[in-house]
Amino acid sequence: MHGLFRWSNKWWPGLIPLAVFWTIAAWTSTPPLESDLAARSTAALKDTVLDKRRIVVDGRDVTFGGDAFSEEGRRGAVASVEAVSGVRLVNDETRLVPEAKPFVWSAERDVVRVTLGGSSPLPSSKGKLLEAARASLGGVEVVDQMKLSRGAPPRFDNAALLLLDQIGKLKDGKITISDTKVSLSGMARDLGGREAITAALKNLPEGFSVAANEIKAPPYIVQAYKDPVAVTLTLTGYVPDSNVQAALATAAGRKFFSEKVVDNLKASIGAPAGFANAVVPALGALSRLSTGTLVVSDREVKLSGDALYDAAAAQIRSGLGKDFPQGWQFKADISVKPAAAPVDATVCQQLLSDLLAKGRIRFESGRATIDPDSAGLLDRLVETSLRCPSVNIEIAGHTDGDGEDGFNQALSEKRAQAVADYLVKAGLPAGRFTAIGYGSSQPVASNDTDEGKAQNRRIDFVVR
Amino acid sequence: MAYLVMFHWGWLLASLLLGLAMGWIAVVHRGPGVSRLTAWWLSGLVAVLVAVALARLIPGRPGYWLDLGLLMFACYLVGCAVGSWLRHRVLSRHAPAA
Numbered sequence: 001m002h003g004l005f006r007w008s009n010k011w012w013p014g015l016i017p018l019a020v021f022w023t024i025a026a027w028t029s030t031p032p033l034e035s036d037l038a039a040r041s042t043a044a045l046k047d048t049v050l051d052k053r054r055i056v057v058d059g060r061d062v063t064f065g066g067d068a069f070s071e072e073g074r075r076g077a078v079a080s081v082e083a084v085s086g087v088r089l090v091n092d093e094t095r096l097v098p099e100a101k102p103f104v105w106s107a108e109r110d111v112v113r114v115t116l117g118g119s120s121p122l123p124s125s126k127g128k129l130l131e132a133a134r135a136s137l138g139g140v141e142v143v144d145q146m147k148l149s150r151g152a153p154p155r156f157d158n159a160a161l162l163l164l165d166q167i168g169k170l171k172d173g174k175i176t177i178s179d180t181k182v183s184l185s186g187m188a189r190d191l192g193g194r195e196a197i198t199a200a201l202k203n204l205p206e207g208f209s210v211a212a213n214e215i216k217a218p219p220y221i222v223q224a225y226k227d228p229v230a231v232t233l234t235l236t237g238y239v240p241d242s243n244v245q246a247a248l249a250t251a252a253g254r255k256f257f258s259e260k261v262v263d264n265l266k267a268s269i270g271a272p273a274g275f276a277n278a279v280v281p282a283l284g285a286l287s288r289l290s291t292g293t294l295v296v297s298d299r300e301v302k303l304s305g306d307a308l309y310d311a312a313a314a315q316i317r318s319g320l321g322k323d324f325p326q327g328w329q330f331k332a333d334i335s336v337k338p339a340a341a342p343v344d345a346t347v348c349q350q351l352l353s354d355l356l357a358k359g360r361i362r363f364e365s366g367r368a369t370i371d372p373d374s375a376g377l378l379d380r381l382v383e384t385s386l387r388c389p390s391v392n393i394e395i396a397g398h399t400d401g402d403g404e405d406g407f408n409q410a411l412s413e414k415r416a417q418a419v420a421d422y423l424v425k426a427g428l429p430a431g432r433f434t435a436i437g438y439g440s441s442q443p444v445a446s447n448d449t450d451e452g453k454a455q456n457r458r459i460d461f462v463v464r
Numbered sequence: 465m466a467y468l469v470m471f472h473w474g475w476l477l478a479s480l481l482l483g484l485a486m487g488w489i490a491v492v493h494r495g496p497g498v499s500r501l502t503a504w505w506l507s508g509l510v511a512v513l514v515a516v517a518l519a520r521l522i523p524g525r526p527g528y529w530l531d532l533g534l535l536m537f538a539c540y541l542v543g544c545a546v547g548s549w550l551r552h553r554v555l556s557r558h559a560p561a562a
């Protein structure tokens with residue numbers, strides 16, 4: 001032992017190369033050591049949920065920062081870094097994510113994008129919400145303005161995912177969760193969307209409730225366009241169900257005697273009350289126009305187009321509103337079609353016969369009251385009569401063979417007179433028209449079939 | 465410590481070998497030694513450095529360099545002691561024969 005002390009006096013020269021070794025070792029090993037420690041610290045935090053995690057290694061000391069979502073999580077994260085072998089000191093710069101009170105999350109939709117805002121409990125929930133938003137909205141841009149906060153109510157993710165499904169059904173609007181209260185506002189994209197959202201809200205997770213549901217339904221729109229060139233009537237928009245759709249198509253077929261009815265209607269819930277009672281008379285008014293458009297939007301009826309003559313325009317403007325159920329509004333923008341060039345007697349007869357070949361003037365059964373469905377045809381007869389001011393016209397009433405001759409004779413006379421009165425009311429001089437009833441004496445078809453009888457019940461216009 | 469040994473075993477081995485060589489030479493070296501007073505001073509300095517390292521008083525890279533230096537120094541001392549002892553044994557075996 002004594003020798004060891006003696007010899008150690010002579011050990012010092014080796015310190016010089018040792019110092020050189022030390023310098024080289026320190027010089028070359030520091031960066032790899034730091035990166036190795038950083039990698040192993042990061043690996044140790046693999047299963048820890050932290051926001052804004054940062055790890056800085058200086059020598060063997062690790063400065064570790066991040067936002068934790070619970071106190072246990074925070075401590076656990078620090079402990080896992082401390083446990084990494086080789087780490088000398090851990091400078092703990094972690095903190096807790098701020099708590100949101102109340103915990104508010106929102107999804108707002110405008111024309112081009114959906115903005116997710118407010119608070120989200122964990123990065124994983126945030127990712128899940130964004131992914132769900134992108135999936136349910138197709139190509140719509142999703143903007144993420146969510147920040148992370150503590151204090152989310154239980155089952156928040158499920159509630160938010162359910163509500164994100166609903167945002168796809170909105171045209172614009174906002175859905176908000178404030179603690180456990182859900183508020184919705186905006187406009188549904190389609191008819192029925194509002195109802196679908198209300199139904200879906202029943203599936204909100206336990207504990208959540210709807211504080212306000214102010215989703216509005218889009219306007220319930222039906223449009224009818226009468227095209228005089230294509231000779232079509234195009235119906236578009238919504239109807240409450242297939243029965244109403246069939247009724248509208250039938251009414252259109254009766255009122256538009258020469259037009260082909262193109263039915264593009266779709267069934268949807270959400271129709272205003274009295275829908276069919278308003279649309280059918282409005283179609284009647286449209287049938288009296290030369291060309292025109294009917295737009296029924298919720299409880300507002302807008303009719304625009306050209307009437308065939310002045311009196312018709314006045315009748316439509318003043319008369320239609322009365323037919324509507326209560327609470328409905330009517331706006332008419334009716335002008336009068338310029339009068340066509342006059343024609344001679346032969347052409348006049350031809351035009352009148354063509355009209356009556358396409359459609360028949362209808363009356364109530366057994367009576368001389370003109371069916372309102374025939375207004376369109378009568379207006380065309382008036383228009384044609386206006387084009388031949390110099391001729392006199394005989395209005396001939398005919399009936400089928402059913403019933404007594406005396407009754408049929410009287411009925412045919414009254415019906416012919418009713419038509420003559422309509423023409424006079426339209427502004428034609430009474431002297432040009434003679435109403436004559438022929439009863440069943442001049443059939444054009446057999447009275448043995450219903451079809452033949454229907455052809456025999458007719459009004460003819462004969463130019464004299 | 466174990467981590468440092470594993471990470472720097474090459475340098476530590478070099479220090480040990482250097483110590484062995486120095487210890488081997490020291491037994492028969494005729495040059496000037498360190499005076500008793502200087503030795504005490506040096507021991508005190510090393511003790512202070514060890515205390516500082518154990519207390520982790522120096523942060524960051526300098527702290528790491530200190531640890532590394534002390535570890536290499538310890539290896540060197542062990543090498544010196546073993547080297548000197550081996551040389552002494554070799555010499556004392558030869559001495560009686562001579």
